[in-house]
Amino acid sequence: MSFTRKLAKAVGIDVDENKERLPADFPEDAYIETVAGTEEFIREILPTGGGIKRYFLSLFPFLTWIHHYNFVWLAGDIIAGVTVGFVVVPQGMAYALLAKLSPEFGLYTSFVGFILYWAFATSKDITIGTVAVMSTIVGNIVVRITEEDPDISAEEIARSLALISGAILLFIGFTRLGFIVEFIPLVAITSFMTGAAISIAAGQVPAMMGIKNVNTRGATYKVIIDTLKALPTTKIDAAMGLSALVMLYAIRIFCSIMGKRFPNQRKAWFFVSTLRMVFVILLYTMISWLVNRHVKGDAKKAMFSILGHVPSGFQHAGAPKMRTKTLKAIASDIPTTVIVLIIEHIAISKSFGRINNYRIDPSQELVAVGFTNLLGPFLGGYPATGSFSRTAIKAKAGVRTPLAGVFTAVIVLLALYALTSVFFYIPKSSLSGLIIHAVLDLITPPKTVYQFWKTSPLEVIIFFAGVFASVFSTIENGIYVTVALSAAVLLWNIARSHGKFLGQVQVVEGSLKPGSDPSHLSSDDLTRKVFAPLDHRDGINPAADIQEPYPGVFIYRFAGGFNYINSDLHFASLSHEAHLRTRQTETNKYEKKGDRPWNNPGPRRGQQSDEPDTRPLLRAIILDFSTVNFVDATSIQALVDVRNQLARHATPEVVEWHFTNVTDRWTKRALVANGFGFAGQDDEQGVNITLSIAGAADKGTHTVHEKGDLESRGDEIRPLDKSNSVGSDAVSASSALYGANWPFFHPDLQTATKSAIESARKKNSAASF
Known part of the structure; x- marks a missing residue:
């Protein structure tokens, strides 16, 4: 235990409050990622012998060319x-x-x-x-x-x-x-x-x-x-x-x-x-x-x-x-x-x-x-x-x-x-x-x-x-x-940088001509889904049919970084969109009109809304950190605040928070320290752990579920009974690109979206019974 953790425990701080929870059947050979620590930070800033030598040589650049x-x-x-x-x-x-x-x-x-x-x-x-x-x-x-x-x-x-x-x-x-x-x-x-x-x-x-x-x-x-x-x-x-x-x-x-x-x-x-x-x-x-x-x-x-x-x-x-x-x-x-x-x-x-x-x-x-x-x-x-x-x-x-x-x-x-x-x-x-x-x-x-x-x-x-x-x-x-x-x-520009809500659109690479019927694709054509802003405001063809990834699933890409200057603007947009496009899970939680909050007073006096709310439930939010190089305490606190706000909106359901393109270890440390990257303590449902396999291209992308066993099916691994499991097709979790202990950190948007959609479908299926 590090000195800071010992000191925190000594003053009564629960150092394990946001500790990730591992499932009972967690793979033994899984790659476990660790957070960046103080010792690592000190090692990064302390000069090494070779670094000191290179520093002094860099003061006299002529030494590199004078002998030539x-x-x-x-x-x-x-x-x-x-x-x-x-x-x-x-x-x-x-x-x-x-x-x-x-x-x-x-x-x-x-x-x-x-x-x-x-x-x-x-x-x-x-x-x-x-x-x-x-x-x-x-x-x-x-x-x-x-x-x-x-x-x-x-x-x-x-x-x-x-x-x-x-x-x-x-x-x-x-x-x-x-x-x-x-x-x-x-x-x-x-x-x-x-x-x-x-x-x-x-x-x-x-x-x-x-x-x-x-x-x-x-x-x-x-x-x-x-x-x-x-x-x-x-x-x-x-x-x-x-x-x-x-x-x-x-x-x-x-x-x-x-x-x-x-x-x-x-x-x-x-x-x-x-x-x-x-x-x-x-x-x-x-x-x-x-x-x-x-x-x-x-x-x-x-x-x-x-x-x-x-x-x-x-x-x-x-x-x-x-x-x-x-x-x-x-x-x-x-x-x-x-x-x-x-x-x-x-x-x-x-x-x-x-x-x-x-x-x-x-x-x-x-x-x-x-x-x-x-x-x-x-x-x-x-x-x-x-x-x-x-x-x-x-x-x-x-x-x-x-x-x-x-x-x-x-x-x-x-x-x-x-x-x-x-x-x-x-x-x-x-x-x-x-x-x-x-x-x-x-x-x-x-x-x-x-x-x-x-x-x-x-x-x-x-x-x-x-x-x-x-x-x-x-x-x-x-x-x-x-x-x-x-x-x-x-x-x-930093303070007023508006993020983008992304959707998916299918594109074709091959011989399909403009105006042709997409159903007539040759074997040489390649179709794939790409991500693009839903509002078409970045010059995308207005006729492009950009679809939301899945009802109740949002993809948000930061613009201009993510820091204390613009964090409030980012999450005001995120909160507003989530409340606008999804319904509150508990619709009858207010027995009396006086119990309702002032910002949600319901229908006007004498009016009754008989129309059912057909909006989906809030299931998952995917945050694209590709433009984020660092975070600070203010921005992370804003993220925690909006998580708590949307959790109350979705309760008793649980909102999954997925992250993609988190390339800075200190950013990941900050997220993990505040309870992100893994299932919350109140989430009793299975979590899709999408593992990007590092190695040969033909290994593909594999999905491991915290509950259930594995069976190879195309480019995914889906949960089935043990009697139906095909062990030879299962790929070892030790070859994963990211740590399996933080299943909500993903290497790219495609992987994050697939994991969030599968989890949302699973929850919707469970709710229908």
Whole structure:
């Protein structure tokens, strides 16, 4: 006896109250199933030696492929890594400006992401570094906090935010809780990315046009209005920014056309298109140098805004400064930061994993992002995550392994030490044009939104709600709106999931043509019965003749699972249908009108119902648990309540409760603990135990009765006298698929229905005598 049973008995609990009752002639060789126990639960959650070893190996996925590395992979990784490196240098500096940091911080962040990620990666394509959305959020946080407390620097805020967020992501990854990303649906991700792209692009237009005194950190709609009002103040910066944006699109469109016209050179045109950002930045940097070479290190003397001095090397390396007041200031922004880091990285890595036929491990990816953000601040990095544009470039460039990131890191390192003097002349308006060009690709195309509408119209409303929240409020609020609405829709669908009452319909597989007489079936035709909803509301042919399984027998299939949220709705439907379609067994139990309950008052005063009630008696209920993965105390109590309610409706007859497709042992344990799965203590009639035989197909399905002996008859075994028993045809109960001690648990609906109908027929036959 287990400790919990001993403790229960010690406090006076009857531990055998719902113990199954076995018949006297129970087969000796029958398979007896046992419930899941506490010891089994502990064994399942305790790590084994092999599990611990696999866990630590999973933290370093590169160990599974690094020893296979070869020159072909090396060539592909070098090409992809260098290509991405040329793109990430100008993008990294541009995105750092979005974060209200100096340009070099973008290079620091990118370098750390590339040098660390490959060792923890389960995706060969993704690149970790600065991204527009995260940089904008960091910039918003920096602006808000520095306005409240100028003593806290932008660098301190950004590095502290990265360190705390990295620690949280690392914890989630180490504890293998990466499945939480599944709570963020696709529509929330696309809505967030679209709203953020519109907000970022709108905020960059003033810088691209050289317009001053526009608060680009306000709501997007205000930024757009203020920008339009200030258009007359446009400066010469617009020539460097607007033309750069047009050139970026022109090169991409031209390369796309040439790639389609000359398929054999498609790869070459792809690289030309990929390097368009580098070409445009170099071109406008050269123009800027020609125009502003006289400034001699003073960026304020330039004809238009330029990047200015960029320090060489890692000038900000060291332990990040973290003060209590800084942590208090960023505390409310940590959830947003973590959500954005998760959304962008996991969404991108999963997308490219599907495209390139491999599977990522979300938990391990969070370990990689966590390490990047935890260690990045020590070199000057701020929050980093996966980049969509650079990941797409890396994938198309033919990357072979995650090691390509190391070659990108080399390019960034060279830029930090050898090209900082060139960066001085980069026009800020051209960088703004580059940002706008990059983020506009994140806007969800109308075709995708239309596909959402055809798939789930309600989610289109969520999509636009998130976009409007981002445009008329903040990007952060856009995230919360989409996630909250998606969670509300999920809970609504679970709570209001209506189950289905099933019936049977005969289908023919073979040569029978539509409209033909079913009686003219050939020997090659196969007829069988399938289960379908009685209400025809799932698109079934309205002309299909779906029959109830048997008078007084109900088949109910749960939809949306079975839990404390929807259990009341399920059993309200079940109770209502049972009372509607079956009569009460004891029709004359109320001698006086005053004895009747208020909810069953009988005929109106002065009226007498002479018509007999021809409805059948309630005999059995079959519950299909195929959609049920777990149960809880509330749902099981609701099941017990409706059992007791229907028992009073059927008394003195007994309602049998059959269960099918119960695949979870803990669910079965909960049912058995509450008296389900076997005959009740008050059931004195024989019970049909239907045994699905595990083994050869020709053994078929056999039915064993608790009372009586066995005789083979077709594909069933029926009770007969011992003198008529054919012992050689009886199949041993030890080969049953399910335990014979719980005869009301069945492997499929067909078996459960057959058992319930046979029992109902038997009871009806007994009642007729």
